Amino acid sequence: MNNNQYVPVAVIGVSHKTAPVEIREGAALDNDSQQVLLTKLYNEFDLEGVLILSTCNRTEVYVTGDEVNILLSDIRKRLDAFKEVPYYSNDEYVYIHKGKTAVRHFFKVISGLDSQMIGEPQITGQVKLAYEQAHQAGVTDTLLNKIYNYALQSEKKIRSNTFISEGAVSISFAGVELARKIFSNLEGLNVLLIGAGETVELAATHFMEKGVRSIKVVNRTLQRAQQLASKFNGQAFTLDQVEEALTDVDIVISATAGERYILDYNQLKRISKRRQHEPLFLIDLAMPRDIDPKGNQLDGIYLYNMDDLQEVVDKNLQNRREEIPKAMKFIDQYMDEFSTWMATYSISSTIKQLRRYFDDVRYNELQRLKSRLPQEGMEQVEYLTQSIVNKLLHQHIKILKSKNNNAERKQQKIEIIHELYDLNRD
Amino acid sequence: MRSISFVLNYLLPVAYLAVVVVYYRIFFHKQKELEQKTTIILSSLLVVHFFEISIRHLALNTIPLSNAFDSLSFLGFSILVVYLIIELTIKNKGTGLFILSFAFVTIFISAFNHQWQKETNALLSSPTFAIHASLTLIGYTALALSAIFAVLYIMQNRNMKSRRFGIIYDQLPAINYLERMSIRSVAIGIILLGVGILLGHWQAAKILDSYWPLDVKVIVSDIIWVVYLITYIFARLLKWRGRWMAYLAVSGFILLVAGSLAVVLLSESFHKFY
Numbered sequence: 001m002n003n004n005q006y007v008p009v010a011v012i013g014v015s016h017k018t019a020p021v022e023i024r025e026g027a028a029l030d031n032d033s034q035q036v037l038l039t040k041l042y043n044e045f046d047l048e049g050v051l052i053l054s055t056c057n058r059t060e061v062y063v064t065g066d067e068v069n070i071l072l073s074d075i076r077k078r079l080d081a082f083k084e085v086p087y088y089s090n091d092e093y094v095y096i097h098k099g100k101t102a103v104r105h106f107f108k109v110i111s112g113l114d115s116q117m118i119g120e121p122q123i124t125g126q127v128k129l130a131y132e133q134a135h136q137a138g139v140t141d142t143l144l145n146k147i148y149n150y151a152l153q154s155e156k157k158i159r160s161n162t163f164i165s166e167g168a169v170s171i172s173f174a175g176v177e178l179a180r181k182i183f184s185n186l187e188g189l190n191v192l193l194i195g196a197g198e199t200v201e202l203a204a205t206h207f208m209e210k211g212v213r214s215i216k217v218v219n220r221t222l223q224r225a226q227q228l229a230s231k232f233n234g235q236a237f238t239l240d241q242v243e244e245a246l247t248d249v250d251i252v253i254s255a256t257a258g259e260r261y262i263l264d265y266n267q268l269k270r271i272s273k274r275r276q277h278e279p280l281f282l283i284d285l286a287m288p289r290d291i292d293p294k295g296n297q298l299d300g301i302y303l304y305n306m307d308d309l310q311e312v313v314d315k316n317l318q319n320r321r322e323e324i325p326k327a328m329k330f331i332d333q334y335m336d337e338f339s340t341w342m343a344t345y346s347i348s349s350t351i352k353q354l355r356r357y358f359d360d361v362r363y364n365e366l367q368r369l370k371s372r373l374p375q376e377g378m379e380q381v382e383y384l385t386q387s388i389v390n391k392l393l394h395q396h397i398k399i400l401k402s403k404n405n406n407a408e409r410k411q412q413k414i415e416i417i418h419e420l421y422d423l424n425r426d
Numbered sequence: 427m428r429s430i431s432f433v434l435n436y437l438l439p440v441a442y443l444a445v446v447v448v449y450y451r452i453f454f455h456k457q458k459e460l461e462q463k464t465t466i467i468l469s470s471l472l473v474v475h476f477f478e479i480s481i482r483h484l485a486l487n488t489i490p491l492s493n494a495f496d497s498l499s500f501l502g503f504s505i506l507v508v509y510l511i512i513e514l515t516i517k518n519k520g521t522g523l524f525i526l527s528f529a530f531v532t533i534f535i536s537a538f539n540h541q542w543q544k545e546t547n548a549l550l551s552s553p554t555f556a557i558h559a560s561l562t563l564i565g566y567t568a569l570a571l572s573a574i575f576a577v578l579y580i581m582q583n584r585n586m587k588s589r590r591f592g593i594i595y596d597q598l599p600a601i602n603y604l605e606r607m608s609i610r611s612v613a614i615g616i617i618l619l620g621v622g623i624l625l626g627h628w629q630a631a632k633i634l635d636s637y638w639p640l641d642v643k644v645i646v647s648d649i650i651w652v653v654y655l656i657t658y659i660f661a662r663l664l665k666w667r668g669r670w671m672a673y674l675a676v677s678g679f680i681l682l683v684a685g686s687l688a689v690v691l692l693s694e695s696f697h698k699f700y
Contacts, residue, residue, distance in 0.1 A: 161458050162457055162461075163458060179558060180600060181586060183600055183602050276667065277668050279602060300667075300668055308589050
């Protein structure tokens with residue numbers, strides 16, 4: 001891979017890695033702002049492509065065009081002015097990647113490798129939306145389209161060939177993951193919620209999404225229990241009915257503010273015996289705890305608390321981190337493919353620029369001489385000059401398209417031609 | 427044909443070992459690229475093994491299952507078939523290392539003990555014998571699988587109870603699945619072994635004029651089967667489950683292996699055909 005290959009793309013970004021939440025909030029761009037800014041940047045700076053990605057953890061502006069490296073500082077100032085904050089010009093919070101580094105960064109972002117929760121899948125959807133928005137606004141060019149396509153391919157490959165997105169990485173999902181290690185399929189299971197606060201409600205929502213059959217709610221006040229139960233079409237009980245409510249339940253989620261155990265060892269022993277040691281999965285999210293931890297010693301009782309769930313989350317995050325080197329190999333593979341494409345793309349773009357340059361020279365010279373030359377025979381002169389230009393161009397094109405070129409050689413030739421005719425200035 | 431059979435016979439344990447290595451890498455090194463190829467790997471092994479069995483019996487002009495080591499090879503083949511079905515059904519590859527290692531041991535022992543002699547015993551030409559032997563062997567396979575699932579259940583249950591969220595916890599399926607598979611396999615094993623044994627007795631009556639010939643293999647097999655049946659019925663009636671049911675499945679299988687080994691190594695039986 002040729003690391004010196006010139007790719008006219010850059011990214012200006014603020015993320016969880018470089019800026020605290022207050023700065024990220026200030027730099028964030030809502031949907032409407034993004035729409036406006038896409039067109040403004042594109043027109044004001046004569047860019048060839050713009051893409052804006054703004055999530056809770058990052059705001060990034062990708063720009064393409066021959067002059068991007070020169071324009072970066074002005075674009076940063078424009079972003080500050082647009083948001084009326086001084087963050088984008090502050091090197092402490094902002095990172096800038098240019099050329100291939102920017103492309104590699106984009107590949108990492110779309111695959112979740114740059115996310116706070118490594119491997120999280122939401123970022124892929126967010127990048128897709130950002131691209132759709134830019135595409136619909138008509139501010140994407142061939143290069144940006146290609147980078148996006150290669151990024152999507154690498155993301156797909158990484159997710160299907162590594163475990164980067166596997167395992168729960170939040171406490172409430174860790175409960176679902178543990179339940180699946182007991183019951184394999186949660187469909188048709190019955191859940192009991194002890195307490196009616198937000199914590200149990202959130203956990204219950206995750207279990208409902210996985211297809212559990214019914215939800216019962218036990219609470220000190222029946223009214224609050226009924227309120228929560230109605231959200232899940234469930235039944236409500238008071239605390240003294242807890243054993244009755246537990247009869248046909250498979251999963252218990254408990255989080256009350258009580259000082260004493262709601263389910264003590266003897267109760268659990270009775271329940272376990274009554275259930276003939278059928279598995280009962282209990283999550284105790286309360287502090288102090290609601291369920292006697294000794295209950296875990298009983299056959300068929302699987303009791304977990306907040307620390308246990310955190311342990312599952314930490315283990316899954318560690319597993320994901322261990323997958324990063326594998327994922328990076330896929331990114332390298334797609335960076336190579338992108339480089340190969342880029343070399344070809346650069347040739348065709350150089351030829352276009354070269355043709356424009358030659359045509360301009362021909363046109364200007366003809367204009368200059370038109371007044372001094374007789375009008376008759378002008379058509380032949382035009383034909384002659386066009387023919388000379390084509391002949392001269394042909395030799396350049398032949399050298400650029402030579403089959404003997406490897407990627408590095410091609411790049412050298414492109415650079416020489418750019419320097420010779422000062423094509424970058426255009 | 428005999429030389430092809432000879433080569434295949436020794437290639438087979440190598441192929442099984444290679445598959446065990448693949449599952450080892452999936453289990454301990456989490457190689458997702460390999461995970462995606464297991465169906466094709468197992469199917470290829472199945473074809474090779476089927477080809478090996480066919481060639482061997484064509485070369486020797488015998489029917490399969492004519493001696494203990496022949497049967498062991500068939501046992502490994504049956505385990506492979508059952509495991510492939512399990513894997514396709516539950517999409518979990520965590521049990522593969524354990525189940526296929528067991529299959530490899532049977533193939534390894536079988537490959538290095540084949541007698542390479544033409545079969546002459548008239549008893550083996552009876553179609554009832556083939557059904558008797560096949561059912562008995564599949565019954566044994568089911569009981570072996572039940573024991574493996576039970577061991578995995580005990581391991582996973584221990585992980586869940588003591589919060590050991592390591593690689594074994596990650597790779598093994600849910601405990602209720604392991605428990606269900608173990609109990610179902612015992613039931614299938616008892617039924618098939620029972621029918622196989624009954625057919626054996628019926629055949630003995632035809633050939634030896636006695637339903638219960640005084641043969642140590644027959645007696646031990648009958649006793650083990652009865653013990654299995656009674657214990658299973660009691661366990662179900664008493665609604666045993668979980669850990670105790672798993673211990674029972676493992677103990678039953680240890681008893682079965684010990685009994686069979688004792689019969690093979692220490693006594694003479696008319697069940698020897700080579």
